[in-house]
Amino acid sequence: MAPKRSSSGSVAQSAKGHGGKKKHQNNVENGSATVSAPETVQDKATNAVMEKEKKKQNFIVRTVWTIVMIAGFFILLAAGHIWIMALVTAIQILTFKEVIAVANEPAREKKLPYGKVINWYFLATTIYFLYGESVVYYFKQVVLVDYYLLPFATHHRFISYMLYIIGFMIFVSSLEKGHYKFQFAQFAFTHVTLLLVVVQAHFIMNNIFAGMFWFFLPASLVIINDIFAYLCGITFGRTPLIKISPKKTVEGFVGAWISTIIIGMILSHFLIKWKYMICPITDFSANAWSGLACDPNPVFVKQTFAVPSFLVPLLHRKTYEIEPIHFHVMVMASFSSLIAPFGGFFASGLKRTFQIKDFGDTIPGHGGITDRMDCQFLMGFFSFMYYDSFIATHHLRVGSVLETAIQSLTLAEQMQLVSSLHKYLYNQGYITDETLECLEKIRS
Known part of the structure; x- marks a missing residue:
């Protein structure tokens, strides 16, 4: 009996084994088994081709849009200051939109009232204040003599403050129980964004008022540095520079610094010959x-x-003629190479915080506006401060005199000032007797 049980058990096991093999064969025929080695290789080859095609398409899109952006920029540059100012304003608003959108995603889920409205209200208020300050400062002779613009010019800061207070009251009124911490965090994030984006971008606007050179050169230095940081990095980059951006290398950082100084000085040599670039x-x-x-x-x-004594034997001369701007370009190029990139590192840290690849897809193949402008804001702010501290010629302006006369003198004193000025011009032979007599009749 035992051998029989053993025999039947062996048969059963054998049948089970054959049944398993047959089942496995059927599965293979039906395609339910693991893919064979040749199929895996084929899939890998297909995926590689698809990935290569995707990179090729991305490169084409990126290249086309780079050409479009460069061409568009130079067209606006030639069209005039007002068009460049419009471009900066658009970039300012779009960057604010992209950065705020990153933090606003949770707000949509919580369905909090007025969150988006408050952000845009504070943006409008900030732009009104900053742009108004620039217009009043640079065009006093226009706004102070206009009947309708005069109240806005003389009370601009008070109006701006009251507009901000209204926004502050709306925010406080929108606070909801259970969301206080989140709402105050959003309020702080909005103000930091306004400071780092809108305020810094506004000083780029002031650079345009000072002359197109002070807008174009700093922006070009950042672009030049970015290009050569990439080229030097892939050519001989070995040492990591900063953890927040693992692809950045010390060699690329230093190589870009040297390259930016050299190319910046060459570029400035040609730009200063064009009055359109250097005139306010x-x-x-x-x-x-x-x-x-x-x-x-x-x-x-x-x-x-004077040539430094140790260079006299090399240059065979004791003096040298050069435009001082080249020394200033060396400073600006150094800032664009050594400090401005930290604006990009800051943006990289922010993206990692919110676990996003780009701030948006505004520019096909390039990501968002913020991804392209993160270093430009820092550079533009520095350029204004450097220009105002070391280069600007602070002389008395017509607008400043007019502002003092309007705000500090009575109507009788203003008429006396105008009469005295006309008498001076008459004595110099610039106006006629009829004009002077007409003015005296008005006074009387």
Whole structure:
């Protein structure tokens, strides 16, 4: 009996084994088994081709849009200051939109009232204040003599403050129980974004008022540095620079610094020969073909400098003539290479915080506006501060005199000032007797 049980058990096991093999064979035939080795290789090859095609398409899109952006930028640059100012304003608003959208995603889920409205209200208030300050400062002779603009010019800061207070009251009124911490975090994030994006971008606007050179050169230095940081990094980059951006290398960082200084000085050599670039804005209708003229800032005029004693044997001369702007370009190029990139590192840290690849898809193949402008804001702010501290010629403006006369003198004193000025011009032979007599009749 035992051998029989053993025999039947063996048969059963054998049948089970054959049944398992047959089942496995059926599964293979039906395609339910693991893919064979040749199929795996084929899939890998297909995936590689698809990935290569995807990279090729992305490269084409990126290249086309790079050309479009460069061409569009130079068209606006030649069209005039007002178009470049419109471009900066658009970039300012779009960057704010992209950054705020990153933090606003949870707000949509919580369905909190007025969150988006408050953000845009604070943006509008900030732009009104900053742009108004610039217009009043640079165009006092226009806004202070206009009947309708005068109240806005003289009370601009008070109006801006009251607009902010209204927004503050709306925010406080929108606070909901259980969401206080989140709402105050959003409020703080909005103000930090306004400071880092809108306020810094506004100083780029002031650079345009000072002359197109102070807008174009700093922006170009950042682009030049970015290009050469990439080229130097892939050529001989070995040492990691900063943990937040693992692909950045010390060699690329230093190589880009040297390259930016050299190319920046060459670029400035050609730019200073063009009055359209170096003249401050006096007319919004000016463009590259309008024949803009001015007395150039002393930094654009050649001056004689003593050659350091240790370089005399090499240069065979004791003095050298050069425009001082080239020394300033070296400083600006150093900032764009050594400090401005930290704006990009800051943006990278922010993206990692919110676990996103790009701030948006505004520019096909390039991501969002913020991804392209993160270093430009820092550079633009520095350029204004450097220009205002070391280069600007602070002389008395017509607008400043007019502002003092309007705000500090009575009507009788203003008439006396005008009469005295007319008498001076009459004595110099610039106005006629009839004009002077007419003025005296008005006074009387």
